[in-house]
Amino acid sequence: MARQNSSLTWVFFLILVLALAVFGVGVLLAAQARGWEMLAAGGIAVVLVLGLWALSLSVQNAHQHALRRLEDAVSPVHERLQQISVLLNLISEQQLISERAKSVAFREKDLEAIRRAVREDIARQDWEAALVLVSDIETAFGYRQEAQRLREEIEGYRSEQVRREVDNAVALIDRYCREEQWNQAWREAERLGRLFPDDPQVQGLPRDIEARRQGFKKHLLDSWQEAVAAHDVDGSIEILKKLDLYLTPSEAESMQDTARRVFKDKMQSLGQQFTLAVKNRQWAEAVQIGETLIRDFPNALMSREVAARLPLLRQRMNEPQAAGV
Structure with missing residues (x-):
């Protein structure tokens, strides 16, 4: 602003010098009686330049006064804005800290919620769901050792549950075999095979059932031979009725003569x-x-x-x- 005022001052000064020069020339011409026009023009120019200069100075003073008043009015606002800016920066930093604190707090709550969910899934014997949650503990929270420990724990519970269920089913199959309910025994073995196809004991159940069936069949055949040899007609017939469920067509054909003789004796x-x-x-x-x-x-x-x-x-x-x- 000062440089601008200085420039205007020099402009008006130069114009005034020119106006005075014109006025001086007019005075000389008037003194020589060569006309008053130049003198009048020079006088008017001097008056106009001085008037405009004074007006310019007045406007500049008024402008500077207005600027000072504006600065005085704006200065508190500017200071207040600076204070608000500092306060906002402080609030932003505190908010960031608060968000981080909340994130840590929520992270702990989420982790505890997942841990509880894992325990609930274990209690419900929902092993797959529990393992999925354990993977979240490892990937989302980074607790690899805890995840590995939980996997081992889940596997232990699952193995225990599988063993208990297999043992109960094996006991049921044993009862079916002792009662000669072979079809029920095989159906139970097939059910276990669908549930636990990788269990070695379950894989061997059909073979064990057939071995017991063949053993019982052999026992009946031996008893049949003994009853026939002892001429125990009633005993032979009872054994033969049981054997009917075990004999193959060729075996039944080989026993026909003896069976006819037994039934003839019975009749x-x-x-x-x-x-x-x-x-x-x-x-x-x-x-x-x-x-x-x-x-x-x-x-x-x-x-x-x-x-x-x-x-x-x-x-x-x-x-x-x-x-x-």
Whole structure:
């Protein structure tokens, strides 16, 4: 602003010098009676220059005064803005610190929440979900050792649960085998195989069941041979009924002759018992033996003969004398 005022002063000074020069020339011309025009022009120029210079100085003074007033008015605002700027910077720094503190606090809360969720998944035996959360602990929070420890713990719980379930199923399969419920035993083994396909004990269950089945079959065959050798007709038939579930077609064919002989002996034994009961007038017993004979040997000639006699035997069985009245 000072340089601008100095420039204006020099401009007006030069113009004033020129106006005075014109005025001086006008004075000389007027003194020589050569005309008053130059003198008038010079006088007017001097007056205009002085007037404009004075006006310019007045405007400059007013402008400077206004600037000083504006500076006086703006200075407190500027200082206040500087104070506000400093305060905002301080608040920003504190906010940043607060956000970091919150982040640390929330990080701890999130970590504790994940740890609780892992425990809940373990309690529910949801091993896959628990392992996913453990991976979050490692990747999101960087706790590799804790994640590894939790994985080992989860694997231990899972192995224990698998072993307990396998042991219970094996006990059930053992009961099925002892009760000769082989189909149920195989179905249970298949179920375990779908649940735990990599477990060695589970993989061997079908083989173990078949081995026990074959062992039981061998025991029945040995008992059959012993009963036949001892002429235990009833025992032989009972064993043969059980063997029917185990024999292959070729094995059954090889036993047909012996089985026919056993059943023939059984039929003859029933026939003898029937005859003896009729002879002793034991009508109820005779009817019971006759019905058994007909049921077990429906196509035999002896059965047809007994069936023809049963109506009379039932009639006698129902007579008062037969009842001992």
